[in-house]
Amino acid sequence: MKILVVSAHPEPQSLNASLTRFAVDHLRAAGHEVRESDLYAMKWKATVDADDFPGGDDFPGGDDRLHVMAASERATLDDRLTADVAAEQEKVRWSDAVVLQFPLWWFSTPAILKGWIDRVFTAGFAYGPKVPPPYSEGPLAGRRALVSVTAGARATAFSDRGIHGALADVLHPLQHGLFWFTGMAPLEPFAVYGSNDLPEETFEAAKQAYAARLDGLFTDEPVPFRTLVGGDYDHDMRLLPGVEEPGLRGLDLHVRPRD
Template structure:
């Protein structure tokens, strides 16, 4: 049987950080499971965050108006993307599992990791109009977020000062990972490790190690399937009227983003739902 590959996209500056310890646990545990583990250490690589003209080798399709998405799609089709992008795309192609390891900055990923997302997940390579969401390019791969917070957990509850963590995670998990077709596993959240005693941090790392042992057997998060929508320009990519009617009597919306003016389904972006729940 071919060896499985895991890619960890890592975004922290310090080798002495808790994020580094989390990374070490993942590399060790996945390697013990027989994975070939690839780590893209973005700061060590001095990975360039800015999406610019330099990402395209050779002439532009439209030299008068530079449109990054359009130009990188054509460059990808013609094998003219910069070497650093191509190297990362090859890693993604090889991996069955992609883990993003980072400290949460401003309710999102650090700039260097956002740059990886912007530059590596180019149109054509990671998505097309026909290949998005559950029909996406990476539908046979799994991905997940693993991150630390400065805030304590109660601050990210629906009645906490930062608001619901499920809402915070929606753009990354639905708008990036699920959009590209990944099966998205529940995030691994390390709440405020900088303010925890060493014993608690040790317990956090052990919990991560235990989870990694059964990670690929986990049920992924639930998202709204494309079949619920009229995926045409004429239909505006909106819910079919019949689907909306059927949801009127339900207590919750479909997902965190497709709330339909109702309560958001509990833990929609943080926990896999029971098999009988849509």
């Protein structure tokens, strides 16, 4: 299978860099084809601006304002995206699975990874009126997705009653808002906690656990998010009354009951 690994950490000797190298080596040893995008090594441009849409009039409506969605869709469909964005889109198209490796900074991704998402997942490529509808039937359907994240806090702080909130909720913008929205099937995230001072024996155990998750990249059950067209939502994209299990609240409403 073909796997794209996208990593985001500025230090080549960091835990995240070690996990990235481990994942790439493990996947290749298992017979997979692997491509990498080390965003810091690539000096990836993280901000969307008019320079991303060269060679055309990307101020629709005649008001001299940049409308990013409309501009990105026109540039995508006209094959006018910058070379760096076009190359990353080709990697995503090529892949059967995408793995994101990053440290959890301020309950989100590093800015450079958010910028990769903002610039690569353009209208006309990952969403928009001219591609399949979102939430399970998006244009990137058929691909698997795995988040591998490191966090300085202990695991209990990210539990259902933990002060940071459940990790599934913290990562919902990626799992549901990026992967599931564009049609990818997200797996349960892999996390290494206490990452600021990780003992060697803990790192070895983490690698073994990560290897098991990588081995299940194409066989483990994805998170069973509800589909937009499966009859659970009304025309305003609101969950229909009575569909959920009693007592469920918040983001858990959008996950189907597991067997």
